[in-house]
Amino acid sequence: MGASYGIYLHWYNHKNEENQKLYDDLSQEAWTSISDDKATSGSKQLNNGSTDSTTSENNANEDNQIDEFLNGCGDKAFYEKYVISKPDLEQYRNINCDVVGYLSIPETIISYPILQDTEDNDYYLHHNIDGSKGYPGCIYIENYNHKDFEDSATVIYGHNMKNDTMFGTLDEYREPEYREKHKYIFIYTDNYIKIYEVVACSVYSSDHLLSHDFEMDENDHWSFNALSEDDQVQIYEKLKAFKANNSYFDGEGLTRDDKCIALATCSGENRYVVLGKLIYNIKL
Numbered sequence: 001m002g003a004s005y006g007i008y009l010h011w012y013n014h015k016n017e018e019n020q021k022l023y024d025d026l027s028q029e030a031w032t033s034i035s036d037d038k039a040t041s042g043s044k045q046l047n048n049g050s051t052d053s054t055t056s057e058n059n060a061n062e063d064n065q066i067d068e069f070l071n072g073c074g075d076k077a078f079y080e081k082y083v084i085s086k087p088d089l090e091q092y093r094n095i096n097c098d099v100v101g102y103l104s105i106p107e108t109i110i111s112y113p114i115l116q117d118t119e120d121n122d123y124y125l126h127h128n129i130d131g132s133k134g135y136p137g138c139i140y141i142e143n144y145n146h147k148d149f150e151d152s153a154t155v156i157y158g159h160n161m162k163n164d165t166m167f168g169t170l171d172e173y174r175e176p177e178y179r180e181k182h183k184y185i186f187i188y189t190d191n192y193i194k195i196y197e198v199v200a201c202s203v204y205s206s207d208h209l210l211s212h213d214f215e216m217d218e219n220d221h222w223s224f225n226a227l228s229e230d231d232q233v234q235i236y237e238k239l240k241a242f243k244a245n246n247s248y249f250d251g252e253g254l255t256r257d258d259k260c261i262a263l264a265t266c267s268g269e270n271r272y273v274v275l276g277k278l279i280y281n282i283k284l
Contacts, residue, residue, distance in 0.1 A: 013163070016136050019128050020165050027111055030091035034084050034193075034284060065282045069195060073184065082106055083195075083282065086188045087113070096129050100147040102188040103139055103156065103263075107181070109164060112139040114156060114187070116147060125157070135159065136166050144210060144224055149187055149194060153231035153260050155209050160265040160272070167265035171272045173201040174246040185276040187261065191284055196261055196276030199254065202239040202247035204271045209235050209262055232260040232277075239273060 066083045070076040082104065092099040092113045101114040115138045117123035124140035127133055139158040145151050158167035172178045179198060187194040208214070212234050215225045228234065232254040240249055254260055259278040264271050 015134060016161065016163055016165060019130075019136055020163075022129065023112060026092065026095075027087070030088045031085050032088045034086055062282055062284070065280050069280050069282075079106065079184070082186055083193060086193065086284070089113070089188070089190060092129075096131070098124075099129075100141070100189070101149060104186045104188070105182055106184065106186070109169060110167065112158070112166070114138075115140045116143060116145075118143050125159075136161050139166065144213070144227065149189060149192075149261070150259070151227055151231065152229055152256070152258075153210070153227075153235050153262060155262045155264055157264050160267065167263065170263060170265050170274060171267060173198065173248070173272075173274050176248075179248060185261065185263075185274075193280075193282040193284065194278060195280040195282070197279050198248075198274060199250040199252070199260070199277045200236055200239055200248060200273075200275040202242060202249075202273060203244035203267055204239055204242050204264075204273050206270055209238070209264060209271075209273065230256050232256075232258050235260070235262055235273075236275060239275065 069083065070080060073079045087102040087104075089099055089102060092102070096113075096115065098115045098117055099113045100116050102112070103114050104111045113129065115124050115129065117140070121142040121144075124138040126137060128136070129138055137159050139156060141147075141154060141156055145154045158170075160166070160170070161168040173182070179201065183198045185196040185198065187196070210227070210231060213225055213228055213231065214222045216222050233256060236249075236254045239247070240253075254275075254277060261276045261278075263274040263276070266272075
């Protein structure tokens with residue numbers, strides 16, 4: 001029994017190292033400068049030779065949002081690289097076409113593509129980005145959410161790995177110093193940089209965070225009904241009502257006008273959840 005477990009543990013650790021190396025290598029290679037993209041789009045002209053005023057206006061609005069964020073983030077020099085460059089999602093899609101975005105929490109190991117299988121919500125719980133089966137799986141969203149992260153609340157899942165990869169460090173948000181140092185979460189899509197500020201983090205039950213969007217049929221089977229416009233409010237209130245130790249809530253809560261992400265990982269028999277409120281939606 002001991003020998004068999006030792007062999008399994010060696011294989012398990014080796015597999016995790018292989019998969020993490022793939023992510024690490026890509027994170028070094030698959031980044032592109034947004035400045036170059038902006039220069040290209042800004043130079044586009046109409047057939048009559050005039051500059052596209054709509055494009056110029058959009059670029060100005062984007063620049064204003066970037067400047068506003070950098071001037072208010074508390075560490076402009078550090079965060080600047082996260083808004084002047086982005087992951088090249090097509091390079092990730094060359095490996096797996098299910099990549100829908102990219103998640104980054106600056107100065108942490110949490111820097112991964114986000115995937116979605118449209119048919120099997122558990123697929124990326126058990127499969128890696130290269131299609132192999134087993135741990136560590138992927139960071140993923142279920143098919144209840146849309147791929148553009150425009151829902152009132154988007155739930156993002158990842159394993160709580162013992163070697164701290166994936167969402168293995170998520171519960172460090174229990175500590176006030178860690179929350180303050182890592183209060184911004186970035187999601188990159190094809191067309192946007194979405195910047196979120198952490199507004200809540202707490203242990204929660206194993207119940208689905210969107211359970212209020214499900215209904216039970218006459219055979220006592222649960223089925224998904226539809227997303228709600230107040231999903232963000234309901235998730236925030238669920239976490240608060242759970243009254244877990246070492247939880248954090250910003251005091252303002254979330255309104256129906258807000259959008260949020262919920263990062264969720266297992267924590268014993270429960271989940272650990274970090275909520276981020278969308279504060280900037282920068283169009284590329």
